[in-house]
Amino acid sequence: MSKINDMLVSKTLHAADYNPTHEAMRVRILERIALKKEQNLRTPDELWIVDHNDVYTLGQASKKEHILQQTDTPIIQTDRGGQVTWHGHGQLVIYWLFDLNSLDWSVRQLVSHAEQALEDVINELFLNPCNKTMDANFYAKARRDAPGVYIYADSQSAQPDEAIMLGKIASLGFKIKHGFSYHGLALNINCDLAAFNAINPCGYAGMQMLRLSDFINMDKDRNENAISYTQITQKLIDNIARRHAGDITLRPVLPKS
Numbered sequence: 001m002s003k004i005n006d007m008l009v010s011k012t013l014h015a016a017d018y019n020p021t022h023e024a025m026r027v028r029i030l031e032r033i034a035l036k037k038e039q040n041l042r043t044p045d046e047l048w049i050v051d052h053n054d055v056y057t058l059g060q061a062s063k064k065e066h067i068l069q070q071t072d073t074p075i076i077q078t079d080r081g082g083q084v085t086w087h088g089h090g091q092l093v094i095y096w097l098f099d100l101n102s103l104d105w106s107v108r109q110l111v112s113h114a115e116q117a118l119e120d121v122i123n124e125l126f127l128n129p130c131n132k133t134m135d136a137n138f139y140a141k142a143r144r145d146a147p148g149v150y151i152y153a154d155s156q157s158a159q160p161d162e163a164i165m166l167g168k169i170a171s172l173g174f175k176i177k178h179g180f181s182y183h184g185l186a187l188n189i190n191c192d193l194a195a196f197n198a199i200n201p202c203g204y205a206g207m208q209m210l211r212l213s214d215f216i217n218m219d220k221d222r223n224e225n226a227i228s229y230t231q232i233t234q235k236l237i238d239n240i241a242r243r244h245a246g247d248i249t250l251r252p253v254l255p256k257s
Contacts, residue, residue: 010049013049018076054089055075056076057076079183081175083200084199122169151165168201170186190213
């Protein structure tokens with residue numbers, strides 16, 4: 001574990017198989033729940049930064065018909081919310097093992113913090129020189145009707161309500177147990193998006209999945225303004241840590257349309 005501050009630590013896992021990672025996360029949450037109940041002890045919250053080996057995971061509400069074709073990639077039932085998704089190399093997964101009651105966060109606030117942290121980091125990248133093109137104004141935004149973060153585009157002359165949704169770049173799925181959260185978010189950075197062709201991502205038929213590397217420069221050999229996977233990861237960790245510490249407050253969340 002690496003200490004971020006007194007009440008938040010991080011753990012990094014590379015080429016991690018899903019089942020042992022999930023079991024370790026579940027066991028850790030149960031340990032923390034027991035310590036709080038039996039000893040009234042608040043333990044530091046944890047961010048698990050994970051690079052998963054290829055896997056499809058099914059949330060508690062998943063329907064088998066959202067798996068469109070069988071591949072060699074394992075399909076695993078899990079206990080998070082949401083539908084089917086894919087995890088693999090080039091995708092950043094961050095699990096939030098948080099004591100929501102100690103933070104005074106509701107489940108809705110947890111989800112909003114995750115979505116807005118992603119919005120902050122992605123939109124910062126779009127404004128920086130690492131942005132590949134200025135032909136359109138790209139921006140990241142969450143949707144109340146479909147959890148996650150999506151990329152929108154409009155031309156320089158377009159009105160805000162004329163923005164076009166290009167697709168989904170980040171997915172969310174949490175589990176809450178006795179006021180503690182686990183599971184978390186997945187951001188497509190430079191992964192092979194072909195893996196999503198075998199499923200209806202998050203249960204949405206025809207949902208276009210996107211990745212950051214198609215919008216920003218990540219090749220240092222070709223562009224001195226390029227940014228790395230590691231730098232993007234650190235930006236997101238820093239934003240989440242500031243939210244956890246109360247240094248970033250939630251923006252108003254629009255009601256469902």
